[in-house]
Amino acid sequence: MPKDVLLVALGSTAGLRRAEAGFAASLARAGVSVATVTAAPQRDVRTLMATDLVWALAARRAAVAGIAEHAPRAVVYSTVTAALLWPRPGAIRFDAPAAGNRPGRHGLWQRPLERRRLAAAPLLLPHDAAALDDLGPAAAAALRGRVVAVPIAVDPSGPADGVRDLATITYGTNPHKKGLDRVLAAWALARRPGEELLVAGIDALPDGLGPAPEGVRCTGMLDAAAYRGLLRRARVFVTAPRREDHGLAQLEALADGCALVTTAAPGPYAALPAARALDPRWVLPDGAGADALAAAIRTALDDPPADLAVRGPAAVAEHGSAAIDRAVAERVLPRLLG
Structure with missing residues (x-):
């Protein structure tokens, strides 16, 4: 027909x-x-x-x-x-x-x-x-x-004001482009005992980055509902891409009430304006070192806006x-x- x-x-x-x-x-x-x-x-x-x-x-x-x-x-x-x-x-x-x-x-x-x-x-x-x-x-x-x-x-996947019992999450597919090595280096400096970084989308760290150290856990491939459920539990989404063509994972994180810590990668990175509007301390220059990224992660974990669960979804409403x-x-x- x-x-x-x-x-x-x-x-x-x-x-x-x-x-x-x-x-x-x-x-x-x-x-x-x-x-x-x-x-x-x-x-x-x-x-x-x-x-x-x-x-x-x-x-x-x-x-x-x-x-x-x-x-x-x-x-x-x-x-x-x-x-x-x-x-x-x-x-x-x-x-x-x-x-x-x-x-x-x-x-x-x-x-x-x-x-x-x-x-x-x-x-x-x-x-x-x-x-x-x-x-x-x-x-x-x-x-x-x-x-x-x-x-x-990109819409919220559920209420964003629930329990945030996960510290940080990132998306690990295409790890070189997404700067997974940079994220891991920063997390090694930022992490405190008991905190964990979830790496979604991969079963194990790629050669040269693994095995996963203490405080890092790969989730494997998840369906959309399971992945968005993790976002609603995470306090911070962190990424340091070498280039970002759009940033769907980052927009989803904001829609589900996460803080977004990122570097300002080249490319049409749609989530950058929203992240800057929420807290400019979370957006670092392209190529920022592990120390600076670690400091931004700690700021997002320790000093987030009280109304982030409301402001995050509102920041991406145009999507x-x-x-x-x-x-x-x-x-x-x-x-x-x-």
Whole structure:
């Protein structure tokens, strides 16, 4: 049966799958018929160039099948990678372009093809308008007229004023990019007896960082409900990324009432303004050392605002489902479907 919109989802990470499901739900709440096709899971390969190729091919296969089955009026590709080998032009929803997160040899084939895809797309739907900055001033200016920024929907997962019996938590997938080594070094300095850092998303610390020392525990992969339950119990979410393309985990932490201690990483880091508004002591310069990060962790643990459980969710209200639904209905669909 024909659909209004076909969403070609990459689904390569848990965070991306949540974002894709949320966007599809927002489209449906706006009253359009939407079908989602998802790229088949891919094995790990050695380089980012090869990783993007196998996922782009998988997304193309999913798109070809979805277009044949659903005859959509419009196609939305989730991520630039999903659009690289598209069988039909469509809107592109993305957190960051390859121009920013695939530097040097890592993006030799992706970057030039990305420029052509962005130029040909009828509509661009970045999670944050700052994502275009990676393209350079001239290229970004040429695309602005086809851009509607639509953040990932982030809502509180439950009451944020419950017992906070966990000290700190971080998200450990893609550990080098997320600066897990920096977090562990800072935690070794900041920790007091009985306090624990939970590292969500991985079963064990990667080679070179493990085994986990006292006061550090890996949770393994968790479903969304279990992970958000930990956020509602944690006092501080800490991260020191080398680059942040969006920061979904950080936005979720704020929505669930955690303090957010972070470095101001390059990239369209959507949670930074909210973290600074809550307490500028928690946001350190990019590349800050372990001593400074440890001091910020202790400040967040020992001297948080009394009303953090209220102010944290309020700080990310613009990312809530109601706000995203309005943007989709009022700004996206008129341009996507005409």
